[in-house]
Amino acid sequence: MKRFFVLLKHEMKLNIRDMNMVIFAVLMPLVILAVLGVLYGGKPAYDGAPFTFMEQSFGAVCAVSMCAGGLMGLPLVIADYRERKILKRFRVTPAHPALLLAVELSVYVLYCAVSLVTLALAAGLLWRVHIRGSAWAFLGSWLLTMLSTLSIGMLVGGVAKNSKQAGVIASILYFPMLVFSGTTLPVEVMPRAMQKAVSWLPLTQGMTLMKNTFLGQDGGGTLAPVLVMLGVTAICTGLAVRFFRWE
Amino acid sequence: MSEAISVCGLTKTYGSRMVLDHLDLSVKSGTVFGLLGANGAGKSTTIECMLGTKQADGGTVSLLGQDPRRDRRALFERIGVQFQEGDYQQEIKVFELCEETACLYKSPADYRALCARFGIGDKLKNTVKSLSGGERQRLFIVLALIPSPELVFLDELTTGLDARARRSVWKTLEDLKAQGLTIFLTSHFMDEVEALCDEICMLKQGRAVFRGTVEDAKRACGCERLEDAYLMLSDEEERE
Numbered sequence: 001m002k003r004f005f006v007l008l009k010h011e012m013k014l015n016i017r018d019m020n021m022v023i024f025a026v027l028m029p030l031v032i033l034a035v036l037g038v039l040y041g042g043k044p045a046y047d048g049a050p051f052t053f054m055e056q057s058f059g060a061v062c063a064v065s066m067c068a069g070g071l072m073g074l075p076l077v078i079a080d081y082r083e084r085k086i087l088k089r090f091r092v093t094p095a096h097p098a099l100l101l102a103v104e105l106s107v108y109v110l111y112c113a114v115s116l117v118t119l120a121l122a123a124g125l126l127w128r129v130h131i132r133g134s135a136w137a138f139l140g141s142w143l144l145t146m147l148s149t150l151s152i153g154m155l156v157g158g159v160a161k162n163s164k165q166a167g168v169i170a171s172i173l174y175f176p177m178l179v180f181s182g183t184t185l186p187v188e189v190m191p192r193a194m195q196k197a198v199s200w201l202p203l204t205q206g207m208t209l210m211k212n213t214f215l216g217q218d219g220g221g222t223l224a225p226v227l228v229m230l231g232v233t234a235i236c237t238g239l240a241v242r243f244f245r246w247e
Numbered sequence: 248m249s250e251a252i253s254v255c256g257l258t259k260t261y262g263s264r265m266v267l268d269h270l271d272l273s274v275k276s277g278t279v280f281g282l283l284g285a286n287g288a289g290k291s292t293t294i295e296c297m298l299g300t301k302q303a304d305g306g307t308v309s310l311l312g313q314d315p316r317r318d319r320r321a322l323f324e325r326i327g328v329q330f331q332e333g334d335y336q337q338e339i340k341v342f343e344l345c346e347e348t349a350c351l352y353k354s355p356a357d358y359r360a361l362c363a364r365f366g367i368g369d370k371l372k373n374t375v376k377s378l379s380g381g382e383r384q385r386l387f388i389v390l391a392l393i394p395s396p397e398l399v400f401l402d403e404l405t406t407g408l409d410a411r412a413r414r415s416v417w418k419t420l421e422d423l424k425a426q427g428l429t430i431f432l433t434s435h436f437m438d439e440v441e442a443l444c445d446e447i448c449m450l451k452q453g454r455a456v457f458r459g460t461v462e463d464a465k466r467a468c469g470c471e472r473l474e475d476a477y478l479m480l481s482d483e484e485e486r487e
Contacts, residue, residue: 006350
């Protein structure tokens with residue numbers, strides 16, 4: 001465990017020095033929250049809704065940092081380390097690939113956690129957003145959505161040939177999910193046919209679950225999305241470790 | 248004296264080009280072995296195939312009695328490596344790189360003492376990229392010694408160092424050898440090879456053209472300086 005925490009400490013510092021993720025995983029979600037706050041304030045989600053639009057969108061805004069970290073940050077950092085032959089240096093040490101992946105994964109888990117806390121504080125203080133469901137259920141769905149999104153990134157980073165390839169795959173995954181899964185554009189404002197289509201994106205499952213647990217409403221079963229996300233996490237993590245490329 | 252490295256029939260081809268042609272090497276524990284050869288002769292490929300970072304097409308490698316690919320994690324607890332092109336995280340500082348390396352081993356050496364010994368003790372808080380070429384080279388030797396290894400690989404160990412720094416690196420390596428460290432190095436500097444190596448192997452296009460002590464090489468060619476012997480041995484091949 002000592003090696004894990006020493007590596008995590010330094011990798012976290014390096015990542016913060018780089019500033020990219022501070023901007024995209026912590027500041028950007030706050031900006032999106034502020035824009036929504038200015039536009040919708042305390043308005044109800046729809047006429048006669050028992051919750052506000054902001055409350056309905058809170059889960060989605062939390063997912064911005066997951067997308068930034070899991071689909072841009074994590075795969076690029078691992079692919080970059082491979083290209084710069086940093087992984088090659090680790091290869092001639094006793095380090096296990098799972099150790100390195102776990103460290104980089106944890107860096108982005110921390111970003112997501114910081115983002116969740118800052119968003120909750122800002123939304124609660126400025127727009128009186130309050131959780132209406134169970135906090136534990138919401139945290140559980142947040143954790144699951146985060147881990148499944150990050151595990152996709154870990155798989156991309158773990159097996160991509162170089163950072164260029166990782167960048168292309170990351171963009172293909174990142175932008176559609178960011179725009180269409182309801183992270184930036186609420187699913188509710190999309191046309192019906194489009195809502196149907198985006199429900200197939202893996203992140204949409206987690207977003208719906210986060211929304212329902214936050215609002216404390218029963219949104220057509222939790223078992224299916226939980227199983228889907230657990231499956232994605234297990235498969236992606238397993239493949240990333242199994243097919244890890246040092247060079 | 249036991250064998251630290253045993254290489255048998257090591258062969259590697261890139262496409263149709265044979266870069267290593269049935270190479271045999273044997274290095275005794277506690278000695279310094281030098282692998283010589285022109286650029287592109289196959290020195291780095293030899294090291295990479297021995298370490299398992301490149302897959303050889305044929306032959307067997309045994310390091311400290313273990314298989315570098317099968318016993319990777321146990322073996323690299325006891326082996327230090329300095330690659331020719333050492334790279335590092337963009338913004339990392341010297342002490343951070345040392346700590347990231349040291350934490351991977353069960354009983355690492357004190358990196359502060361090693362850095363001081365190699366004359367970069369006052370650079371711990373500097374970023375690695377701000378170091379001069381020579382300082383960075385010494386840092387990568389420090390990283391290879393952090394495991395407190397029984398066997399260390401140094402690929403072009405003193406390239407980029409000034410005369411004084413080279414001498415001090417030699418001195419340190421001699422001290423470590425006296426403590427029982429086995430050293431496998433490559434170098435283009437014949438004075439260095441003469442000063443450090445107990446045995447050498449000269450590579451030419453992936454084949455060993457000479458194996459033995461520095462004295463053997465000089466005697467075989469009737470030369471006083473190793474550099475002349477080296478040039479003669481590689482030239483002779485060319486004429487054939």
